[in-house]
Amino acid sequence: MTPPDVVVSRGTLVIDVDACKGCNLCIDACPPGVLVMTTHQVNSRGYRYPELIPGCTGCKACSQVCPDFVFQVYKYETPVRNEVAMPLDRDVDGERTPRGGP
Amino acid sequence: MTRVLMEGSEAIAEAMVAAGCRFFAGYPMTPFTEVLEHMARKLPTHGGVCMNAESELEAVGMAWGAAATGTKAATGSVGQGLSLMQESLSEITLARIPLVVLNMARGQSDYYQATRGGGHGDYRHLVLAPMDAPEAVELVQLAFHWAEKWRNPVLVFGDYYLAHVYQSVDVQPLDFGPLPDRSWALDGTSGGSGRAKLLSPLGDVKQRDDVGYDLQDYYLRRAAETAAMVEGEPPLVETGYLEGAEVVVVAYGTPGKYVRFAVQAMRADGLPVGFVRPITLFPFPTEAVAAASAQARAVAVYENSVGQMIDDVRLAVLGRAPVHFIGGLTLDSSGFGIGPDNDVAVIRSRIEAVLAAASADAANSVGRSRAIREGASQ
């Protein structure tokens, strides 16, 4: 069995799910790629919205590019270690999997 | 009292400064140009600003911005330049911003523009029409007072004569009474308070889902405020020699002064004529004209246009007496100078013609009714 992986998060977010209009700009803007759009879940307005996976650096790229003021960004005083059940593979292009898919 | 001989444009500028105007923007056009020149010279000496705008559109825009800060502001032009300003004037009125606007008109063909408004929407401006410089000195100051009292633009309707005739005037600041506060004005201080001010033709409160969005409500409130202004400011009018007048002559502005003089001279010769001189073109002195016409055989309208104020006269007279147009365009070949018809003898002869016709009609109708009675008894 693969041992659990540990990913360090230096920051975290509060996500105002209902503010989101599903534009996806945060996904591409996030340098560590820790934002993933929901696939089946939608908010009260019918939009898919981002969720956070471990590895946030608190860089606030997401909040700065978001047109809908969805994010509150925090930086931990001490980085937090998250155990992840499944290691996040990277394919040859460096893209993280899994991602929001069809 | 210190009377000084000065041209009307300067008297108007002095009056604006006396009224507290500290911002003026304009663009040269005859016969408004001298007002701009005088303001450019005078305002800075009183701590004010006079802007030479790149067009009339920007002139009214700059005045709009200055007025929005609570500064007493004015602009002006000729009817042609006011045409450019119409959209802005409509919106300034909707935004409830006080502003004084001068039309130093060429002739009197801008009556519709002034009183109906040339812009879009349901709005009204109070309109004052001085007949000469001494009256202009008073009415210009009144205009600033009304503009703030009602938070509405006020138009002062002048002309070439007023601009260029030299007359001795005594410009003293006039006090027309208390004014409401200027808490609506923008000065930045409500920023960050959670209720930062808005000055907009679209509303006086923020329009968002959480606070409510209703533009119709705002327009209806504006309409109610306009109605209150119209009812709350009785028309100004000068009447004379109406007792027993068979012909009542209606005229405003510079021609009003000529008509007044002609009527006075005719009365001295025993001719039963009177006059009504609207001083506010809006609200129009409907009741004064109606009352005068009720006693008269005919109403004559003298205005330097093809006939615009005559509409309001007809509405006021409402069929009580026939309304005759004795005015007309009268300019020199430049299109904005002094026309030959503004002459007491010319005007008098036209009034006499109406008087003669009215008397003949009266005689004819007496003859006709006698004939009818005699016919009936046979």
Added chain:
Amino acid sequence: MTTDSQVTIIPTQRPPEQPARLVDDFTPDLIDVGAHHLCPGCGEPVAMRSILEAVADLGAVQRAIAVFGIGCYTAFSNNLDCEVLQALHGRAPSLATGVKRAKPDLLAFTIQGDGDMVNEGLQEVIHAAARGENITCFMLNNGVFGETGGHLTATTVLGQRTKNTLDGRNAKDHGYPILVSNLLAQLQGATYVARAAVNNAGNVAKARRMITRALEVQLQGGGFSFVEILTMCPTGWFVETTEAPDYLSDNLAAVHAIGVVKDDGG
């Protein structure tokens, strides 16, 4: 559900329990309510955020007057907690001029779109710049009249499809775009002219610096300052929201080049 239930999702409904400091709030102080009806992926709120953050950081909140033109961004004026003077299409510079000349201590800035400033109001901004009016004009440039549905403006780039240039703008029928920052920079009265973009976090940070500099020029009495901010308009550009940032780089920024065009400020 996310694609794979085994991916660890960090809870993001509440602030963290571990000690942490807030580095970016939902909205800056001067935005009352973030919610608006601008399209998903619109760059304008991002630009507005930068501007308001700059005003607040300069400590100028209680002397700021934002003069708004007319465009999609006009609705956003209702979300701001700074004083707002609403102008007509293209006419914000003359109003801002009146505000600043009457009350020189105020921080007067305009918020206008490209259609507003470069079509309707080109004369106003040119003269304001030429006179060296001590105001700051901000132009949100997305190359379309967004509010009416996405039509050609004077800044639309060649080849750009809009609702009334469906085959793409071509020089013969529609002429060439006006590069307004470069135009204004030629005027002696213009002190600071810069072009920014909000299509990625790096550009947003750069935009913020340019905006701050422009406002500082005004606060120092340095004359006319101008920042053009390229914004995404996926709706007007007929692209997906995720394609809009690249569309901006490849099409708009290729013509309206990002950077400081002129800085004569002290």
